[in-house]
Amino acid sequence: MDDRGVAPVVGKALEAGIVLLYVGAVAAAMYGSVVPDYQTTAGDAVAERALAAAAADVEGAIPADVRAATVRVDIPLPATIRGRAYSVEVENRTLVLDHPDPDVNARVRLSLPDSVTDVSGNWSSATSAVVVVAREHGETTVRLEAR
Amino acid sequence: MRAQLNLPALGVALLLVTAATGVSLAVANGAFAAAERDPIADHAATALADRLVAADGPLAVRKNVLGADAVAAFDSPRLRSLVGERGAVVRLNGRVVARAGDVADPRTMRRLVLVATVENRTLTPRVERGAAVTLPRRTDRVTVTLDPPAGTVVRAVRVNGRTVLSNDDGLRGTFALDSSRVRTTTVEFDATDRLPAGSITIEYAVERTEKGVLGVSVDA
Amino acid sequence: MRRAQLSLSAVEAGVGVLLVFAVTTGFVLGSPAVAGDAQLDAYATDLGAVLANDAPRHGDATRLTEVTRSPSGFERESTALAERINRVLPENLMYRVETAHGTIGYPRPDGVAYGVARHATPYGTVTIWVWYG
Numbered sequence: 001m002d003d004r005g006v007a008p009v010v011g012k013a014l015e016a017g018i019v020l021l022y023v024g025a026v027a028a029a030m031y032g033s034v035v036p037d038y039q040t041t042a043g044d045a046v047a048e049r050a051l052a053a054a055a056a057d058v059e060g061a062i063p064a065d066v067r068a069a070t071v072r073v074d075i076p077l078p079a080t081i082r083g084r085a086y087s088v089e090v091e092n093r094t095l096v097l098d099h100p101d102p103d104v105n106a107r108v109r110l111s112l113p114d115s116v117t118d119v120s121g122n123w124s125s126a127t128s129a130v131v132v133v134a135r136e137h138g139e140t141t142v143r144l145e146a147r
Numbered sequence: 148m149r150a151q152l153n154l155p156a157l158g159v160a161l162l163l164v165t166a167a168t169g170v171s172l173a174v175a176n177g178a179f180a181a182a183e184r185d186p187i188a189d190h191a192a193t194a195l196a197d198r199l200v201a202a203d204g205p206l207a208v209r210k211n212v213l214g215a216d217a218v219a220a221f222d223s224p225r226l227r228s229l230v231g232e233r234g235a236v237v238r239l240n241g242r243v244v245a246r247a248g249d250v251a252d253p254r255t256m257r258r259l260v261l262v263a264t265v266e267n268r269t270l271t272p273r274v275e276r277g278a279a280v281t282l283p284r285r286t287d288r289v290t291v292t293l294d295p296p297a298g299t300v301v302r303a304v305r306v307n308g309r310t311v312l313s314n315d316d317g318l319r320g321t322f323a324l325d326s327s328r329v330r331t332t333t334v335e336f337d338a339t340d341r342l343p344a345g346s347i348t349i350e351y352a353v354e355r356t357e358k359g360v361l362g363v364s365v366d367a
Numbered sequence: 368m369r370r371a372q373l374s375l376s377a378v379e380a381g382v383g384v385l386l387v388f389a390v391t392t393g394f395v396l397g398s399p400a401v402a403g404d405a406q407l408d409a410y411a412t413d414l415g416a417v418l419a420n421d422a423p424r425h426g427d428a429t430r431l432t433e434v435t436r437s438p439s440g441f442e443r444e445s446t447a448l449a450e451r452i453n454r455v456l457p458e459n460l461m462y463r464v465e466t467a468h469g470t471i472g473y474p475r476p477d478g479v480a481y482g483v484a485r486h487a488t489p490y491g492t493v494t495i496w497v498w499y500g
Contacts, residue, residue, distance in 0.1 A: 052187050052189070111195060111198050159380070178397070193405060210416050261420060329429060358417070
């Protein structure tokens with residue numbers, strides 16, 4: 001009976017302690033390297049999809065055969081990507097998503113008819129986004145505005 | 148002697164769990180890669196296809212109806228100006244219409260279209276007083292050349308019941324008139340006497356359409 | 368008594384591995400959304416636009432207008448409409464066209480991705496479904 005090294009309870013406690021240490025170490029390793037990478041990649045994918053959908057909505061907002069019209073379309077954008085706010089700018093008829101994380105970005109070229117003369121404005125994820133298309137005097141302008 | 152503080156077994160167990168976690172991470176990577184789409188390339192293909200098929204597009208005569216000569220004249224610089232920097236190729240019924248750059252990983256969008264060729268036909272009818280000429284095919288544009296003989300005056304011309312030309316002193320010359328593509332067109336002449344063959348020439352444009360599939364591929 | 372003890376660590380390890388694989392299965396079974404709906408929707412919209420170009424055998428402005436105008440209009444034009452759709456639509460696609468006065472085409476199967484478009488005429492709406500089949 002005296003050959004026992006340690007009492008069983010203490011042995012189990014030691015094992016439990018080792019396992020907890022191990023789990024803690026693995027969790028720390030994952031949160032240090034693997035998880036942020038996954039979050040960034042997922043954030044990039046979300047940014048691309050959101051911007052592509054927004055671009056399709058903007059293109060769909062252009063009215064067809066009317067001489068004069070004003071169209072306002074609400075554009076749903078996610079409130080945050082990867083937990084942070086972002087903005088959408090216009091650069092040369094291309095929507096550009098601006099995010100504080102340098103690995104999260106997206107650019108979508110807008111495919112607009114030749115009658116569209118100007119595309120301007122920007123969206124911020126903090127406010128509801130709307131696109132205003134105004135056609136008058138033969139000119140069609142597209143503006144990204146906050147609601 | 149009971150097993151106690153079974154460290155080797157614990158070590159093996161932890162190793163097993165680590166291996167399982169590693170496999171799980173690999174599977175997660177694979178699943179993510181499989182689910183990865185390129186929504187921006189898909190959008191580029193869809194938007195280019197929409198543009199080409201739209202009524203105000205560079206190829207279209209009407210919505211989903213492409214003009215045969217516009218399609219023949221569509222070239223690489225024009226495609227490049229529509230699509231930006233990506234590689235793209237546009238096909239009609241499988242044959243390439245225009246190509247800009249290389250398309251290594253194609254995202255394709257197909258649209259059903261009609262390809263319209265316009266044929267001009269001419270009628271030189273003899274019109275009795277008060278009679279109307281019914282055009283055998285639908286058209287949206289009619290060109291009427293009036294050359295009535297001496298002593299006969301054409302006072303008015305009506306298309307589908309609507310007066311489009313009117314001059315009490317007499318009409319003479321060539322006039323382009325609008326008509327409706329969705330109705331049969333009748334042209335009436337309000338003249339003082341019957342008009343013999345040759346005094347009226349009616350030219351009208353008939354559209355012949357063929358079905359087609361427009362394929363738009365962009366490089367991802 | 369010399370019974371072999373079931374090594375508790377082995378059981379614990381087994382449970383741990385099972386839990387991890389349960390999470391893994393979540394990754395494997397989570398299937399991404401069916402792509403290609405945009406293409407089918409485009410086919411359906413295009414079919415409406417192309418049919419709207421056709422002159423009917425009798426009467427009204429286009430075949431689609433005639434088919435929505437009245438039950439007798441539908442009777443007269445529906446066969447010609449079906450033939451026209453068969454010529455225009457690519458071979459691998461099936462269709463269903465529904466108007467207030469009747470339906471032509473095939474019954475819609477369940478669980479299959481399909482595209483839908485609605486085309487307005489002065490007398491009513493024509494709904495077109497298209498799917499691969």
